[in-house]
Amino acid sequence: MINSYGELSDTHIDVLREIGNIGAGNAATSLSVLLDESVNISIPRVVIEDYNGVVQTIGATEELAIAILINFSGDVRGMVLFLLAFDDAKEIAQMLVGVEEGDDIGLSEMKISAIKEIGNILGSAYLGSIGTLTGLTFDISVPYAAIDMVGALMSAPMVEFSVDNTKILFIEESFSMETKSLRSHVILFADIPSLNKIMEKLGL
Amino acid sequence: MNMDGTIPVGISDYKTSRSPDTLVTYALGSCVGISLYDPRTKIGGLSHIMLPSSLMRNGKPIDDRMKYADTAIEDMFREMLLLGARRDTIMAKIAGGANMFHFTENSLVDTIGDRNIDAVHAELSRLCIPLVGEDVGENYGRTVYFNLGDGKLKVQSIGKNMNEL
Numbered sequence: 001m002i003n004s005y006g007e008l009s010d011t012h013i014d015v016l017r018e019i020g021n022i023g024a025g026n027a028a029t030s031l032s033v034l035l036d037e038s039v040n041i042s043i044p045r046v047v048i049e050d051y052n053g054v055v056q057t058i059g060a061t062e063e064l065a066i067a068i069l070i071n072f073s074g075d076v077r078g079m080v081l082f083l084l085a086f087d088d089a090k091e092i093a094q095m096l097v098g099v100e101e102g103d104d105i106g107l108s109e110m111k112i113s114a115i116k117e118i119g120n121i122l123g124s125a126y127l128g129s130i131g132t133l134t135g136l137t138f139d140i141s142v143p144y145a146a147i148d149m150v151g152a153l154m155s156a157p158m159v160e161f162s163v164d165n166t167k168i169l170f171i172e173e174s175f176s177m178e179t180k181s182l183r184s185h186v187i188l189f190a191d192i193p194s195l196n197k198i199m200e201k202l203g204l
Numbered sequence: 205m206n207m208d209g210t211i212p213v214g215i216s217d218y219k220t221s222r223s224p225d226t227l228v229t230y231a232l233g234s235c236v237g238i239s240l241y242d243p244r245t246k247i248g249g250l251s252h253i254m255l256p257s258s259l260m261r262n263g264k265p266i267d268d269r270m271k272y273a274d275t276a277i278e279d280m281f282r283e284m285l286l287l288g289a290r291r292d293t294i295m296a297k298i299a300g301g302a303n304m305f306h307f308t309e310n311s312l313v314d315t316i317g318d319r320n321i322d323a324v325h326a327e328l329s330r331l332c333i334p335l336v337g338e339d340v341g342e343n344y345g346r347t348v349y350f351n352l353g354d355g356k357l358k359v360q361s362i363g364k365n366m367n368e369l
Contacts, residue, residue: 051215051254061230062347064362069305144305148362151231152345155215155254156304159234159316162216163260166267 001196005048005169008195013046015202016195020044020171020188022133023126027186028175030125034118035095037177044173051158054168058083058185061151065089066107068119068145069156072127074138076194079157080126082119084184086147089115091180107147116145122186134201157189164192210349213237216271218251218280220287227350232300234317236324236340237348238277239297240333241355242289248352249280255316256323273323281331296328297337297357297369299348306343317341337369 002008008016024041032039047057055061064086071079084092086107093111096118100108107115120143127140146153158168171188190198206212206228213219213229221227223246229237232252241248251270258272269275285291301321321340328335339346339359349358359367 052217055215055231067305146304146343148233148304148345149231149347152233152302152304155231155233155235155345158215159254162254162271166271 002192002199004192005165005167008048008169011204012195012199015199015204016046016171017044019130019133019198020046020173023129023171023188024173024175024186026125026129027122030121031118031175034121035092035177037095037179040176040178042174042176044171046169046171048167048169050167051162054158054170055151055154057172058154058187059085059150062149064147065150065153066112066115066145066147067153068116068123068143070120070123070127070143071141072138075136076130076138076190076197078188078190078194079160080123081154081157081187081189082122082184083150083153083187084115088184092118112145112147116143119143119145126186126188130198134198136197136201157187161189161191169195213250213252215252216254216268218249218270218276218283220247220249220280220283222247222287222352224353226352228348230347232346232348233302233304234300234320236273236298236300236320237346238273238280238324238328239348239350239357240277240281240284240294241297241350241352242284242294243355244293245287245289246352246355247284247287247289248350248355249284250348250350251276251280253277253320253324256319273320273327277324277327278331281333294333295336295355296333298324298335299339299346299357299359299369301340302345303341303343304345339367339369 066089068082210226210228227250229252238251301317357369
């Protein structure tokens with residue numbers, strides 16, 4: 001049992017990284033089927049940072065991005081955030097929906113829906129792996145989308161987990177495609193009781 | 205200090221200073237930025253709170269007084285008085301408290317922006333600090349620049365004109 005993220009051992013961190021690896025592997029497979037492109041994933045990072053460090057880990061605070069957020073709750077609770085730079089989101093949306101009038105200005109509702117669906121598929125694939133791996137059950141919310149500064153988007157999950165912690169833990173990996181240099185992040189946030197349950201189920 | 209000479213205020217942080225400095229805090233989502241200013245001495249402070257109340261700790265010791273509206277504002281107010289600000293001329297302007305994602309289910313972040321705004325209002329009124337300007341709520345992020353030369357609070361959001369309070 002741990003009481004704070006600081007108490008996680010190297011073994012715990014390795015397990016979390018492996019969870020990230022399996023989750024993101026499934027998510028990458030789903031994404032590559034959807035886009036008909038091969039998708040590569042980075043080695044997952046397990047990040048434990050204070051609030052200000054969290055945002056700096058992901059990118060520039062004021063950079064424009066789209067975020068798809070999924071809540072999960074049940075045996076364990078947390079959030080999965082799919083974060084994509086706005087210009088990259090436009091490119092991915094064009095691959096799915098095609099070129100539309102007004103693309104130079106922003107994303108149409110249809111394109112936002114398409115990105116939301118990608119976030120949903122990625123998040124569900126990721127969370128499905130955790131369920132399979134641990135035998136824990138939880139409900140997954142519908143996806144929520146927002147377009148804004150990275151810092152403002154990240155503040156939603158941070159606030160959710162800030163009551164009991166001065167640091168935030170998340171598992172993060174980036175996706176990239178072979179023919180295009182798009183990068184996106186899938187970030188999993190979980191609280192300490194949830195981490196304890198996951199570790200217990202895995203015999204640690 | 206930033207390259208442009210402005211003084212950054214982080215998340216769960218506050219800074220106090222005096223004219224001609226500019227304090228800045230970036231990408232407020234559901235968090236609230238609170239600026240306090242004494243126009244006579246041109247002493248001011250900018251706070252970036254995450255949560256409404258330290259009582260949310262449920263009796264556990266307060267981990268970080270700069271995180272909560274009910275502790276951060278009072279601490280910053282007292283620090284300004286120590287710098288020489290006059291209690292009876294200090295006024296407040298605030299920005300932030302957005303609901304970034306439109307959640308339809310029960311979650312802390314669902315209502316946290318509104319709860320932060322309410323807590324800041326309550327705390328300012330408890331400390332008898334008049335609120336003279338605000339740009340709060342809605343569903344977008346805000347970066348604020350607080351000029352201690354004139355007490356102006358500039359609020360910058362994506363795709364919107366700069367709002368000067």
